[in-house]
Amino acid sequence: MDGERDGIYEFEATLASRLMRWAAASVLTGAPLALVGSAFWRGVGVQSAAWGLIDGVIALGGGRSAAAKAARPENHTPVRRAEERASLRRILGVNAALDVVYTLGGLALVRTRGHDPFLRGTGWGIAVQGAFLFGFDVEHLRRLSRLS
Secondary structure (H helix, E strand, O other): OOOOOOOHHHHHHHHHHHHHHHHHHHHHHHHHHHHHOOHHHHHHHHHHHHHHHHHHHHHHHHHHHHHHHHHOHHHHOHHHHHHHHHHHHHHHHHHHHHHHHHHHHHHHHHHHOOOOHHHHHHHHHHHHHHHHHHHHHHHHHHHHHHHO
C-alpha cells in the first residue's frame, strides 16, 4: 500500500448514498400515486415506485461493495485504484447510454399509447426516471474525471 488515497472508494460510497436518496424519494412519491391517483398518476406512480425499488437495491449493493473494497489494503495501490476508476467510468457511461434509451422509450410509449391514461402516465414515469438518471450518471462521470 502506498499510503496515498485518491478517494475512489469514498466516491463510490457517496454515489451509492445519492442514488439511495433518489430511490427513497421515488418510492415515497410513487407509492401513494400508484395507490390513489387517477389512471394517469397511477401509471406515473407505479413507474416511480418500481424504479425507486430497483435503484435502492443497486445503491445498497454499490454502497456495500465500496465499503468492502475500501477495507482491503490491497485495493489502495495506484494500479488498483486506476482500475476501479476505469471500471466505474465504463459503468456510468453504459448507464448514461441506457438512460437515453429509457427516456426515449418512455416518450415513445406516451406518443403511441396517448389514448390510454395509465399507459401515458407509465410512459411519462419512465421518461422522468430515465432523464433524471441520465443527468445523475453524466454528473458523476464529470466528477469522476476530476478525481482521476
